[in-house]
Amino acid sequence: MKEEYSPVEVEEYTPTKEGYSAVEAVPYIPMKEEYNPDEAAEHKQEVAITIGENNMTNDTPEKPEQNPVAPPTHTKPPPRQFVMILIALALCVFIASLDQIIVATSIPAIAREFDSLYDISWLGTAYLMTLTSFQPLYGKVSDVFGRKATLLFANFMFLVGSAIAGWAVSMNMLIVGRAVQGVGAGGLIAMVFIVLSDMLDMRERGKYLGSVGAIYSVSSVIGPLLGGAFADHVTWRWCFWINLPIGAICMITIFFFLNLPTPPGSMKEKIKRIDFYGSFLLMLAVILILLPLSWGGSRYAWKSGIIIGLLCAGFIVAGIFVLVEWKVPDEPIVPIHLFKFRNIWSTYGALFFTGMSFFGILFYLPVYFQVVKGESATIGGLETIPFILGLTITSLGSGVWALKKGTYAFFPAMGNILFIAGSALCILFDVYTKRVVTVFVLMLCGLAVGFTTQSSTLAVQAAVKPKYMATVTALVQFVRSLGQVFGVAIMGSVFNNKLEDSLVQEFPTDPTILRVILDYSSIYDYLPEQRLVILKSFVHGLRYAFYCCVAFCVIAFVISCFIQHKELKTEAEQAQDAEPDMAYTPVPAGESKEQSLV
The missing domain is CATH 1.20.1250.20 (MFS general substrate transporter like domains)
Known part of the structure; x- marks a missing residue:
């Protein structure tokens, strides 16, 4: 026996100054055996309702009929421009990671020229300390001053450090050059991944981040090979001179081809957003921890007072840094609350x-x-x-x-x-x-x-x-x-x-x-x-x-x-998710006060 359908009433609430008025009846046309899509679409428009808050008044503006599609968060340039930028970013990662270890096989030649064997460990220590301690800062700085400006600054610092080290006339000058190099290298490595993430959606990032990650590891591996070849056949100074033409090409390409939005605000407002307390504490903690790790077992015994003292001081400062980042700044460089995820x-x-x-x-x-x-x-x-x-x-x-x-x-x-x-x-x-x-x-x-x-x-x-x-x-x-x-x-x-x-x-x-x-x-x-x-x-x-x-x-x-x-969603999938869902499901009467059609 076929079930007989009869029109029913769906309650809809109309906002008034006092709250909700008496309900108005909206006719409901049930789906019959022969489905008419035009009739169903027209009916959906008729029965779409707005669920109000308890404090809604007549002054409350009406909600739009459909949610706006989320704007794209990625700005991928045209293909040729993107290829140029990608090459420049790959070269940035190459020279930054190359210099982490390229001097390892050149140390004997450098020690002979400057007759300073006992200071030779500083060539690696100075570079790693500044690279590691400055890396977290670049993420927040790029949020404040923009990706392009931050990447150009990092590239400039790396080239300045390479020039100082390449033309060094003493071991102290060479160590200073390596420290300046580390400041720039930390930004180059971090900013390349950030810029790529800005240009690509989540799904597409994997391919390019994998390529850049491969370049990072490959350059770390071939660094000793190039360093030994330079020391044996030309001069160890080419370990640093090689960065100058490559870095210059990167800067020119980035300056003319990379176009990413610049955050608004005056310079004074942007400087106020920088977490200076956290930045100082983080750099101090990294230095206090990395120094004994570099000296332990070589310059000093691991059980010596200076090694134990520096390590204890480093971990204490690290603890203070966590507390400060948790409680003090409005925009911390390391948001501690993220670690609950x-x-x-x-x-x-x-x-x-x-x-x-x-x-x-x-x-x-x-x-x-x-x-x-x-x-x-x-x-x-x-x-x-x-x-x-x-x-x-x-x-x-x-x-x-x-x-x-x-x-x-x-x-x-x-x-x-x-x-x-x-x-x-x-x-x-x-x-x-x-x-x-x-x-x-x-x-x-x-x-x-x-x-x-x-x-x-x-x-x-x-x-x-x-x-x-x-x-x-x-x-x-x-x-x-x-x-x-x-x-x-x-x-x-x-x-x-x-x-x-x-x-x-x-x-x-x-x-x-x-x-x-x-x-x-x-x-x-x-x-x-x-x-x-x-x-x-x-x-x-x-x-x-x-x-x-x-x-x-x-x-x-x-x-x-x-x-x-x-x-990982593509841009198209994100846009599709943002579109309103016009399907609806009647809620049985008496189930809740707020009757809804979704």
């Missing part, structure tokens, strides 16, 4: 330990190739090509996957699993390990790192509102850099201690045996049988360093399992 703390935690293991591997594999295998700096650099290849494959592949599928959350965990395997295989390296084995292991490590490069940036950007995008992106680079410093310090201490113990145990009657740690070439002053024992001692020390790397990877994997998936 699961994707923020899990991504940064995993990234910190991944950075520790990545840079530890990157730092000590050349020691294996150059000392244990007896290869030159140039050949040792070429040995890392499988690492570069694997990293590039997964960086680009994961970016394309994020573009097509909109998913990314499983990449950090997958990368850390592979990194655990690669680090564990590094433990098996010995004096006689064949090249085919090292090629496979380095390829595996590269594949692992590539999975974590761009996915970390996507994870934090998808977890916050657009106004925090620059801040969380800059913090990605800061956390990674901080992890690299901690990783090298911890693994360096373990390596040196195990190496010293093994050498002293094998050569108890030779008081000069420890000189091979400071000068690897002195190994060849010993007889072949003794040389083999020394090389096995180096393998013993490296093995324990790689144990640390495995432990860091395990911690990173556990934390990365907490990263949640947030959908």
Whole structure:
């Protein structure tokens, strides 16, 4: 028996000064067996109602019939202009990351020229301290002064530092140049990712962020190769001169082709928005922590008073910084409340330990190739090509996957699993390990790192509102850099201690045996049988360093399992979500006072 339908009444509330008046009856036409879309559309327009607030009055303006579509938050330029900008940004990342480690193989030549071996450690320390401490500042500064101006300033500072270092006439001048370079490099690395995120929607970012992340890692790997080639065949000063033409090209391209909105406001108003208290405390905390990490085990013993005192002071200042950022500024450089979000703390935690293991591997594999295998700096650099290849494959592949599928959350965990395997295989390296084995292991490590490069940036950007995008992106680079410093310090201490113990145990009657740690070439002053024992001692020390790397990877994997998936939407999907939904569902009478049609 067919059910008979009869018109019913749907209550609609009309606002009055006293509240809601008596209800008006709106006829409801039920759907019949033969569906007429024109009739249904007309009916939807008739029964659309407005739900008022309890305090609504007649003076309240009517709501628009449909919600406005959200304006696009990304300003991707035309294809040719975008390609020019992309090349300039890639070169910025290349020179900034290259200089983190390019001087490592030039240190003997620099020490000979300035006759200052004891100050040579400052070449790396000064650069890393300023780079790490200034990185978080660039995110907030770019929100205040604009992306283009901030990126140009960072590029200018990097070129000034390169010029000072390239034409240095003393070790002190060279150290000052390296510190100025670090100020600029911190901004270059952070701003490139921020600018790309401004130009691209969430889904499209993965592909390009993966490409830039691959360039960052590749330049870190080939840095020792170029540094050794410059020191051997021309002059170590080319480690800095090479930045000048490349940086100039970047500045010119960015100045003429990059067009991003500039925040409004006068210079006085913008300066007031800067968190000076937080900036000072953060830089002080980073310096107090990085100095003992750089000096420990080399200039001073880890248990010395100055190392312990600086570390304690650094962590105390870091605690004060957290309290200040939490309570004092209106626009903190590190919004503490963001860390209540699961994707923020899990991504940064995993990234910190991944950075520790990545840079530890990157730092000590050349020691294996150059000392244990007896290869030159140039050949040792070429040995890392499988690492570069694997990293590039997964960086680009994961970016394309994020573009097509909109998913990314499983990449950090997958990368850390592979990194655990690669680090564990590094433990098996010995004096006689064949090249085919090292090629496979380095390829595996590269594949692992590539999975974590761009996915970390996507994870934090998808977890916050657009106004925090620059801040969380800059913090990605800061956390990674901080992890690299901690990783090298911890693994360096373990390596040196195990190496010293093994050498002293094998050569108890030779008081000069420890000189091979400071000068690897002195190994060849010993007889072949003794040389083999020394090389096995180096393998013993490296093995324990790689144990640390495995432990860091395990911690990173556990934390990365907490990263949640947030959908990456294209611009079209965001616009579609903003359109009003005209479908409606009657609410049965008596269920609630506010009857609604959605």
